[in-house]
Amino acid sequence: MTTKAQQNSDTGKLTVLKTADFEVDGKATNTNWAKTNWVSLPQRRKDGKVYATDAKVLYSDSGVYFLFHCQDSLITSTMKEDFANLYLEDVVEVFLWTDESMPIYFEYELSPYNYELPILVPNMKGTFLGWRPWHYEGDRKTRHAAYIETKNNAIVGWNAEFFIPYTLLKPLNNVPPKKGTQWRANMYRIDYDKKSSAWSWQLTRTNFHDFEKFGTFIFD
Known part of the structure; x- marks a missing residue:
């Protein structure tokens, strides 16, 4: 996949355009993705290799769609189950804080082999713990797909494409x-090529859970 990031992360704001619902396949083949531009995730920690990471976001009447393209040459992903500690290996992550009056947000992680971690996180002055969804079935389930891209039998990157339904986010405001x-x-994004590297759309002070430093999605 060829990407060109066209939205700058410096403003801290991202306009999210509306779309009709569509299926995800990990390859971003649906034409609805052409509605919006890529946004670049700067590499904040460069202990490993230097790679590019770009993302797109859309929303519909039923949920929010995300697409990540991660340049890579080595996939580090041995966990083969959902709800594992996916952040200890290659992964992309999204945090959604829908109501600033409450220190509770939704976190979603997806690995290169399509294993997921959806949790709700109460964060009380830096003390936080993720809670798994109850009755995680039917229209409360996400839809997700990952795809490892190769060229001449060599890994060149991977994609994560997923849909988070509003029914899963209830009762958030x-x-x-x-x-x-x-x-x-x-x-x-986190990548482990011998040493770990990290990318983030907005720079946080301590860790990924520094929600006061999150950017802003503006739904159009």
Whole structure:
């Protein structure tokens, strides 16, 4: 996949355009992705190799769509189950803080082999713990797909494409969003090529859970 990041992360704001619902396949083949531009995730920690990471976001009447393209040459991903500690290996992550009056946000992680970690996180002055969804079935389940890209039998990157339904985010406030709604949010990537590297749309002070430093999604 060829990407060109066209939205700058420096403003801390991202306009999220509306779309009709569509299926995800990990290869971003649906034409709805052409509605919006890539946003670059700067590499904040460069202990490993230097790679590019780009993302797109869309929303519909039923949920929010995300697409990540991660340049890579070595996939580090041995966990083969959902709800594992995916952040200890190659992963992309999205944090959605829908209501700034409450220190509770939704976190979603997806690995290169399509294993997921969806959790709700109460964060009380830096003390936080993720809670798994109950009755995680039917229209409360995410839809997700990952794809490892190769060229001449060599790995050149991987994609993560996923859909988070509003039914899973209940009872968080400001859900579903409408035109003009704003959510605080951040997008991340972790890569382990011998040493770990990290990317984030917005720079945080301590760790990925520094929600006060999240950027802003503006739904159009």
